Amino acid sequence: CLLALGMSIPDPGRREELIxxxxxxxxxxxxxxxxxxxxLDARLSKLMQEEVAKEDFPPALHFFKARPLIRSSPIYSLxxxxxxxxxxxxxxxxxxxxxxxxxxxxxxxxxxxxxxxDGSLRFFFSSGPPKPLTQCSPWTxxxxxxxxxxxxxxxxxxxxxxxxxxxxxxxxxxxPSQDVVWKKFEQAxxxxxxxxxxxxxxxxxxxxxxxxxxxxxxxxxxxxALLTQTYELDxxxxxxxxxMKTYQETTRQFVEEHPDFFGARIIYTVHRGINASVLIxxxxxxxxxxxxxxxxxxxxxxxxxxxxxxxLWYFREALSLPASQGFKLPYFFHAGETDQEGAQVxxxxxxxxxxxxxxxxxxxxxxxxxxxxNLSRLNxxxxxxxxxxxxVLKLVTDLRNHPAAVLMSExxxxxxxxxxxxxxxxxxxxxxxxxxxxxxxGPSNNLGSLKELAMNSIxxxxxxxxxxxxxxxxxxxxxxxxxxxxx
Amino acid sequence: CLLALGMSIPDPGRREELIxxxxxxxxxxxxxxxxxxxxLDARLSKLMQEEVAKEDFPPALHFFKARPLIRSSPIYSLxxxxxxxxxxxxxxxxxxxxxxxxxxxxxxxxxxxxxxxDGSLRFFFSSGPPKPLTQCSPWTxxxxxxxxxxxxxxxxxxxxxxxxxxxxxxxxxxxPSQDVVWKKFEQAxxxxxxxxxxxxxxxxxxxxxxxxxxxxxxxxxxxxALLTQTYELDxxxxxxxxxMKTYQETTRQFVEEHPDFFGARIIYTVHRGINASVLIxxxxxxxxxxxxxxxxxxxxxxxxxxxxxxxLWYFREALSLPASQGFKLPYFFHAGETDQEGAQVxxxxxxxxxxxxxxxxxxxxxxxxxxxxNLSRLNxxxxxxxxxxxxVLKLVTDLRNHPAAVLMSExxxxxxxxxxxxxxxxxxxxxxxxxxxxxxxGPSNNLGSLKELAMNSIxxxxxxxxxxxxxxxxxxxxxxxxxxxxx
Ligand SMILES: [Zn+2]
Ligand SMILES: [Zn+2]
Numbered sequence: 003c004l005l006a007l008g009m010s011i012p013d014p015g016r017r018e019e020l021i022x023x024x025x026x027x028x029x030x031x032x033x034x035x036x037x038x039x040x041x042l043d044a045r046l047s048k049l050m051q052e053e054v055a056k057e058d059f060p061p062a063l064h065f066f067k068a069r070p071l072i073r074s075s076p077i078y079s080l081x082x083x084x085x086x087x088x089x090x091x092x093x094x095x096x097x098x099x100x101x102x103x104x105x106x107x108x109x110x111x112x113x114x115x116x117x118x119x120d121g122s123l124r125f126f127f128s129s130g131p132p133k134p135l136t137q138c139s140p141w142t143x144x145x146x147x148x149x150x151x152x153x154x155x156x157x158x159x160x161x162x163x164x165x166x167x168x169x170x171x172x173x174x175x176x177x178p179s180q181d182v183v184w185k186k187f188e189q190a191x192x193x194x195x196x197x198x199x200x201x202x203x204x205x206x207x208x209x210x211x212x213x214x215x216x217x218x219x220x221x222x223x224x225x226x227a228l229l230t231q232t233y234e235l236d237x238x239x240x241x242x243x244x245x246m247k248t249y250q251e252t253t254r255q256f257v258e259e260h261p262d263f264f265g266a267r268i269i270y271t272v273h274r275g276i277n278a279s280v281l282i283x284x285x286x287x288x289x290x291x292x293x294x295x296x297x298x299x300x301x302x303x304x305x306x307x308x309x310x311x312x313x314l315w316y317f318r319e320a321l322s323l324p325a326s327q328g329f330k331l332p333y334f335f336h337a338g339e340t341d342q343e344g345a346q347v348x349x350x351x352x353x354x355x356x357x358x359x360x361x362x363x364x365x366x367x368x369x370x371x372x373x374x375x376n377l378s379r380l381n382x383x384x385x386x387x388x389x390x391x392x393x394v395l396k397l398v399t400d401l402r403n404h405p406a407a408v409l410m411s412e413x414x415x416x417x418x419x420x421x422x423x424x425x426x427x428x429x430x431x432x433x434x435x436x437x438x439x440x441x442x443x444g445p446s447n448n449l450g451s452l453k454e455l456a457m458n459s460i461x462x463x464x465x466x467x468x469x470x471x472x473x474x475x476x477x478x479x480x481x482x483x484x485x486x487x488x489x
Numbered sequence: 490c491l492l493a494l495g496m497s498i499p500d501p502g503r504r505e506e507l508i509x510x511x512x513x514x515x516x517x518x519x520x521x522x523x524x525x526x527x528x529l530d531a532r533l534s535k536l537m538q539e540e541v542a543k544e545d546f547p548p549a550l551h552f553f554k555a556r557p558l559i560r561s562s563p564i565y566s567l568x569x570x571x572x573x574x575x576x577x578x579x580x581x582x583x584x585x586x587x588x589x590x591x592x593x594x595x596x597x598x599x600x601x602x603x604x605x606x607d608g609s610l611r612f613f614f615s616s617g618p619p620k621p622l623t624q625c626s627p628w629t630x631x632x633x634x635x636x637x638x639x640x641x642x643x644x645x646x647x648x649x650x651x652x653x654x655x656x657x658x659x660x661x662x663x664x665p666s667q668d669v670v671w672k673k674f675e676q677a678x679x680x681x682x683x684x685x686x687x688x689x690x691x692x693x694x695x696x697x698x699x700x701x702x703x704x705x706x707x708x709x710x711x712x713x714a715l716l717t718q719t720y721e722l723d724x725x726x727x728x729x730x731x732x733m734k735t736y737q738e739t740t741r742q743f744v745e746e747h748p749d750f751f752g753a754r755i756i757y758t759v760h761r762g763i764n765a766s767v768l769i770x771x772x773x774x775x776x777x778x779x780x781x782x783x784x785x786x787x788x789x790x791x792x793x794x795x796x797x798x799x800x801l802w803y804f805r806e807a808l809s810l811p812a813s814q815g816f817k818l819p820y821f822f823h824a825g826e827t828d829q830e831g832a833q834v835x836x837x838x839x840x841x842x843x844x845x846x847x848x849x850x851x852x853x854x855x856x857x858x859x860x861x862x863n864l865s866r867l868n869x870x871x872x873x874x875x876x877x878x879x880x881v882l883k884l885v886t887d888l889r890n891h892p893a894a895v896l897m898s899e900x901x902x903x904x905x906x907x908x909x910x911x912x913x914x915x916x917x918x919x920x921x922x923x924x925x926x927x928x929x930x931g932p933s934n935n936l937g938s939l940k941e942l943a944m945n946s947i948x949x950x951x952x953x954x955x956x957x958x959x960x961x962x963x964x965x966x967x968x969x970x971x972x973x974x975x976x
Contacts (some may be wrong), residue, residue, distance in 0.1 A: 373511040445832070
């Protein structure tokens with residue numbers, strides 16, 4: 003047995019074997035590299051040595067401080083060009099750079115704005131002045147406001163910062179606690195919501211989402227979408243089916259425009275703060291949408307801060323509904339995005355697995371739950387790891403201490419995603435891939451790790467087997483080109 | 490099989506079973522509590538609920554900020570009274586509150602002091618003025634300096650802060666990086682060294698070390714000691730055997746004075762910066778000491794910052810020496826006190842195990858090394874976990890992310906210790922026990938966890954079986970009294 007000790011003089015050969023055994027256990031540890039891939043790997047290994055020798059190690063820093071270092075790193079440039087496969091954990095209204103929202107969307111006609119009492123903003127498109135909001139200043143037409151100003155840059159910057167957590171200031175000072183950072187997160191979401199739920203913007207925003215991920219060399223996305231009511235200038239509204247249909251049509255259109263983009267699917271999500279009885283209605287609607295949009299709808303999830311929401315077990319009746327009717331509604335539960343060990347929500351990961359979830363969103367607490375961890379591994383239920391999100395939302399400081407560094411070393415099923423890149427000042431998947439590649443193992447990682455992470459994202463997608471095969475073939479072509487072009 | 494999924498409607502009974510299975514895997518998860526212990530456990534559980542409900546969660550904060558909260562917590566009071574067993578990872582010159590060094594030692598006659606160019610202090614006892622030090626101000630007799638001052642409190646405070654990392658200022662600002670905090674650590678060590686290597690102080694300091702741990706309800710310690718040269722007022726010096734003999738005699742004397750204290754043993758340590766050829770001589774001396782002081786000497790270790798020292802494998806010739814001669818020199822290697830994954834020193838944990846180490850000092854990186862982790866578990870090689878040390882030396886910020894939180898949940902062999910309490914402003918073992926109990930699991934822990942941690946410290950000590958049995962019996966008596974008195 004390789005794992006018995008006893009001798010006191012170590013045999014160098016056995017030592018080598020154990021080191022190799024450990025390397026083979028990693029994510030990507032068994033990936034065989036072609037001669038060409040080996041050349042690229044050698045280059046990558048040299049870049050990694052340079053990266054860890056730098057005085058400031060980016061994964062140890064808050065992303066807001068690390069971003070300039072990351073963006074100027076040759077590893078980042080390579081990761082950006084790399085075909086990363088799929089983004090499996092991203093949210094509908096946090097995929098597009100906020101700058102686009104301000105420079106493009108808020109410059110459209112009929113855009114009103116008001117200031118809330120607690121210093122956030124709200125937006126609304128309307129042909130005439132909208133109904134006043136409580137705890138908000140009177141509505142102002144942005145067009146008029148800008149016309150009165152000598153310098154609109156300051157205004158636009160304040161609009162930008164109302165819709166993102168990103169800041170140039172010291173993030174530790176601006177966001178001293180999880181409560182503060184989540185509060186700002188929710189405010190930024192509400193500011194964004196008024197813009198993106200205007201029906202024409204809704205469509206454009208989604209199209210721009212796909213564009214930005216496509217430009218970051220992501221070929222397929224699964225978007226967690228709230229399917230909130232959208233509205234028109236005259237105040238008329240559209241229902242969830244309209245949103246789903248718009249997602250479907252826009253996806254088709256985008257694939258037509260970009261034949262090497264594989265597509266997108268939607269995971270219908272609802273806030274975990276709602277009542278258990280309301281969730282029964284929501285799950286029923288999810289089942290209907292699943293029937294009506296089999297191509298586009300991937301499944302169902304609950305969103306919002308776990309620590310302050312209901313635990314999954316509270317919703318057990320509603321969540322059991324589909325199976326009790328013999329209906330297959332795939333689940334993609336957020337779970338374990340908490341550091342409150344032993345609290346009620348701390349069972350969410352186990353419950354997600356018991357409800358047969360297809361993947362686990364985050365699973366940050368997985369290491370403290372050996373039974374849930376074993377279930378996830380044995381049943382091949384991958385974790386969607388979003389390093390920057392967990393850091394900005396203050397679950398971890400130095401990303402080398404992120405649980406996924408351990409999961410990587412053990413070859414646990416996982417994918418890398420970006421959650422809400424616009425909120426964090428990240429872009430597509432590349433920033434998160436950088437943190438994972440450099441932070442979760444550094445020199446212990448190699449090109450094989452990246453290859454397996456990219457392949458995982460297709461393997462663990464909700465696509466049916468025949469489409470997975472097609473997607474994998476498309477990805478392989480892109481990968482081969484990437485390798486050849488970057489030797 | 491309990492670990493197969495598949496059904497979509499979870500069976501509540503099976504859910505309960507899995508939750509219980511996970512609870513049984515924890516450190517202490519299989520400890521049966523007596524009716525009396527159950528009463529205390531219920532009280533403890535209530536205190537824990539109150540502790541986690543507080544706005545500021547101490548284990549999430551830097552210990553320098555958390556200490557007042559910890560010290561005023563009823564859990565801390567209980568932990569202080571609790572018989573904690575043994576302290577298995579503490580260093581010779583960092584066990585006594587620095588205040589004692591200043592108020593007691595520096596007020597003794599013949600104490601000289603000088604200021605180094607980089608703002609640290611050096612001390613020396615001498616009948617006449619000592620030889621000048623390079624890069625240091627001229628020596629001043631402290632007695633004279635104090636006589637000239639109106640208010641000596643400021644001076645004494647500056648003396649205190651020269652010998653500890655503890656500060657009232659913001660530790661993140663004072664110690665922005667590992668390099669800075671280690672530099673200060675080494676300076677504080679050098680400041681202390683001049684005082685404690687004065688032979689009469691050496692003896693008193695060790696006696697006071699035992700007193701302070703005894704008062705914290707620790708009954709046995711294993712001290713990692715450098716056995717540096719000690720000196721007398723006339724400049725004459727003593728060798729390592731003198732130090733070892735003094736440790737032995739002082740321990741015996743202390744046990745005579747305190748019959749319910751079990752004793753102490755010494756792990757001879759040397760700095761990992763020395764040359765491989767020098768280590769051969771050191772190991773030979775260690776073997777001689779082991780023969781001459783079988784009762785007191787526990788074994789051998791290498792100390793100092795791992796990232797900047799030689800890896801263990803560099804010393805393989807010297808470390809193989811005892812076994813190659815059929816001689817048993819027990820090892821207690823520091824290993825894995827690093828976050829530099831993939832660096833050369835990152836193999837230290839595996840190498841420590843291959844050299845048949847009896848315990849691992851820290852093993853902070855153990856989770857990223859599944860093979861080393863399995864070896865440690867299967868061979869019952871415990872980790873000496875020092876939470877506050879790892880936090881102050883900047884391996885981890887929020888202690889809930891400390892790897893030992895995971896090890897606790899998996900029932901990995903481990904003990905809790907305090908490394909260099911005087912450097913961190915900690916006292917005995919209670920502060921570290923607080924961090925471990927509240928931070929590594931919180932409400933998932935119970936009295937059984939504490940009981941197993943205390944018993945582990947005896948079980949994993951270097952004591953031979955017959956003495957372990959005696960120590961365990963003594964501990965059990967103390968434990969029973971503790972339980973009865975704190976219902
Ligand atoms: Zn999410
Ligand atoms: Zn130590």
